[in-house]
Amino acid sequence: xxDAKEIIAKRAAKELKDGYVVNxxxxxxxxxxxxxxxxxxxxxxxxxxxIGMGPAPEPEKGxxxxxxxxxxxxxxxxxxxxxxxxxxFSIIRGGHVDVTVLGALEVDQEGNxxxxxxPGKLVPGMGGAMDLVVGARKVIVAMExxxxxxxxxxxxxxxxxxxxxxxxxxxxEMGVFEVTDKGLVLKEIAPGTSVEDIKKVTEADFIIDKxxxxxxx
Amino acid sequence: MDKVINLxxxxxxxxxxxxxxxxxxxxxxxxxxxxxxxxxxxVKDLTIIANDTAFPDKGIGRLIVNRRVKKVITSHIGTNPExxxxxxxxxxxxxxxxxxxxxxxxxxxxxxxxxxxxxTGVGTIVEEGKEKxxxxxxxxxxxxxxxxxxxxxxxxxxDRIGNTVYYKSMRNFNPIMAMAADLVIxxxxxxxxxxxLDPDIIVTPGIFVDYIVGRG
Numbered sequence: 001x002x003d004a005k006e007i008i009a010k011r012a013a014k015e016l017k018d019g020y021v022v023n024x025x026x027x028x029x030x031x032x033x034x035x036x037x038x039x040x041x042x043x044x045x046x047x048x049x050x051i052g053m054g055p056a057p058e059p060e061k062g063x064x065x066x067x068x069x070x071x072x073x074x075x076x077x078x079x080x081x082x083x084x085x086x087x088x089f090s091i092i093r094g095g096h097v098d099v100t101v102l103g104a105l106e107v108d109q110e111g112n113x114x115x116x117x118x119p120g121k122l123v124p125g126m127g128g129a130m131d132l133v134v135g136a137r138k139v140i141v142a143m144e145x146x147x148x149x150x151x152x153x154x155x156x157x158x159x160x161x162x163x164x165x166x167x168x169x170x171x172x173e174m175g176v177f178e179v180t181d182k183g184l185v186l187k188e189i190a191p192g193t194s195v196e197d198i199k200k201v202t203e204a205d206f207i208i209d210k211x212x213x214x215x216x217x
Numbered sequence: 218m219d220k221v222i223n224l225x226x227x228x229x230x231x232x233x234x235x236x237x238x239x240x241x242x243x244x245x246x247x248x249x250x251x252x253x254x255x256x257x258x259x260v261k262d263l264t265i266i267a268n269d270t271a272f273p274d275k276g277i278g279r280l281i282v283n284r285r286v287k288k289v290i291t292s293h294i295g296t297n298p299e300x301x302x303x304x305x306x307x308x309x310x311x312x313x314x315x316x317x318x319x320x321x322x323x324x325x326x327x328x329x330x331x332x333x334x335x336x337t338g339v340g341t342i343v344e345e346g347k348e349k350x351x352x353x354x355x356x357x358x359x360x361x362x363x364x365x366x367x368x369x370x371x372x373x374x375x376d377r378i379g380n381t382v383y384y385k386s387m388r389n390f391n392p393i394m395a396m397a398a399d400l401v402i403x404x405x406x407x408x409x410x411x412x413x414l415d416p417d418i419i420v421t422p423g424i425f426v427d428y429i430v431g432r433g
Contacts, residue, residue, distance in 0.1 A: 047316060048242040048389050064245075066385040071243035071272075071296065082385055084392045084420075085242070085268070086324045089317030093337065112340075123304070123313075124295025125269075130343065131317035134336040164340030 002217075004144050004173035007190065010035045010217045012101050012142045012171050016042050020098040021051070021091070023132055026070045028142050029101040045097060047128040049088045052080025069128065092128065093135040100136035102129060104143045106157045109204040111167040111179035113141065114159035126162060133163035145172035151203040153177070153184070174198050176215060183207055188215040219377045221429045227402050228254035230428070231367055236264040238323065238365040238394040243269055243296060244276030246387030248371040248404035250432055252279055262287045266323070266365055268316060268390055269293040270300040281309070290363070292316035315343060318360050320393055326362035327396025335360055368398035372421065375405035376412070379426025380419045388420070395425040402428045 002010070005028050013035035016022055020042045024032055033055070036042060044053040047069040054075035057063070062073030091097060106114040113133060116126040133139050146152055153170060170177040175198055176188035184206040189195065191214055228251070231237065241247025255263075256279060265286050270293075271278035278297045280286050288310040294300040303309040314322070315337045325333055334357035338344050348359040370391040373384035381403060383391060395401050403421075408431045 046386075048245070048386050050386055063385065065387050067243065067245045068386075069242070071245070082383070082388055085316070085320040085389045086393050088389075089320055093317055093335065123301060123311075125291065125293035125313045126315050126343075127269075127293040127295075128316040130315040130341065131337045134339070135317075161341045 005031060007173045007215075007217055008142050008144070008171055011176065011215055012140055013037070014216060015099060015138070015140055015169070016040060017098075018042070021045055021096055023047070023092065023097050023100040023136065025100070025102040025129070027103045028144075029103060030070070032101050032142065045088075045091060047085070047088055047092070049083045049085055050076065050080065051083075051091070052077045054080075089128070089131055092131045095135060095137060097132070097136040099138045099140060100132045101140045101142050102132065104141045104152065105147075106152055106154055106159050107141050107143075107167055107170055108154045108157045109179075109184045109206065110156075111165045112157045113139075113162045113167050114157040115162050117160050119160065129162050133166040138168050139166050140169045140171060141167050142171045145174045145198075146201050149201070151201055154203045155205065174201070177206060185209050186212060188213050190215045190217075220379050220423075220426060221377055221408060221431060224250060224254050224430050227251065227428055227430045228258045228260065230400060230402070231255060231260050233260055234262045235366040236266065238266040238368040238398055239277050240368070240370040240389065240391035240394050241267065241271065241276050242386065242389040244271040244278070246371050246383070246389050246391055247271065247276035248369045249276065250430060251369045251402060251404050252276070255280060255285060256283050261285050264288040264290070266290045266363060268319065270297040272296055273299050284308075288312065290314060290319070292319050318343075319363070320390060322360055322363035323390070323397045324393050325360075326364040327393065330362060332359050332361040334358065363397070365394075365398040366400065368394040368401045370395050370401065370403050372403050372405045374407045374409060374414065375403060375426070375429055376409050376414050376423065377429070378411055379403060379421070379423030379429060380414050381405070381421040381423070381426065382414065382418055383420055392421045395421045401426050402430065404430050404432060406432050
């Protein structure tokens with residue numbers, strides 16, 4: 001059985017279609033790049049001014065002046081382009097990013113997202129997250145279902161928000177939800193997991209899709 | 218015209234209490250020599266405008282650790298625990314701005330605009346104290362321009378009048394900040410003669426650059 005992070009990353013990778021411009025956040029979202037099928041070519045965008053990112057370089061072969069938005073050395077694919085931060089955020093805010101995959105501290109049944117601050121405890125700053133959630137055509141939250149057993153999918157976020165009604169899809173190791181006008185809809189369920197299992201660790205109300213499927217990983 | 222000066226002269230132009238924009242993204246594309254100069258010469262009480270506060274031993278992070286900063290306007294401090302510690306201890310003021318809004322505020326200043334409307338931050342604490350506008354049924358925040366006394370930027374190849382090209386991911390905020398400060402000092406990896414750079418590939422025209430400091 002693969003671990004939770006691998007299940008989440010593999011499933012999120014299936015949302016990426018050929019030709020998409022994609023921005024991956026830090027943590028589990030970064031792992032998504034490892035599971036993009038060979039026949040699917042996507043253009044990975046990085047906030048610091050890159051489109052066409054490739055995999056990490058071999059050890060000792062990296063260029064310290066070529067890093068991603070997390071500061072890690074990366075490579076670029078043939079056809080890549082570099083640009084300044086203003087253009088980078090024009091790409092993001094202007095709707096030119098097809099999908100962004102982000103982590104979350106909390107997400108709620110209205111599609112609100114909190115992922116940048118725990119007041120008094122952790123104040124990293126929002127970086128580019130607030131721009132990504134309003135600008136990307138599709139916002140996918142890829143995260144573990146709970147934090148130390150506590151639900152992260154809530155009726156209403158309690159932490160300061162990153163964006164309001166911005167999340168389109170939530171992928172966890174237990175299942176896949178879509179955020180719709182009617183509320184949260186459980187579309188897929190992980191092998192070996194029951195709806196009851198999910199209800200126990202989900203505070204949000206959700207509808208069970210009439211075509212509920214086993215998660216495709 | 219030759220804008221190349223030495224480091225000492227460049228640092229003498231930066232005074233205590235000034236507002237200073239510094240290019241770079243997590244230290245990548247930051248003018249490290251100019252930061253060395255600020256630390257060595259004892260310039261302090263600076264307000265820094267930068268994407269992030271990098272790492273304790275790299276980039277703008279070194280100014281924080283060496284206590285040269287009284288306020289920082291930035292999008293991210295998470296990679297430098299010292300910024301968070303000084304903020305909690307109320308030794309430094311931190312103003313957090315979404316990254317795309319930060320760079321566009323700087324661009325607005327350089328482009329002579331009174332501000333711009335962005336959907337970023339609507340419904341979050343970022344909207345506090347800001348005017349909201351509804352355009353075609355979508356809500357936007359009015360964000361105002363952001364300038365500085367000095368911009369310290371890093372270029373890769375620069376001719377002696379400041380025409381500049383950048384290298385890979387080192388570009389980030391540098392070309393934007395070059396337009397938005399009263400005084401612009403560029404640290405260049407390579408200085409070439411006027412005419413050596415193809416005008417078609419120039420990213421920052423030399424008119425934006427006041428002084429150039431070479432590395433090595």
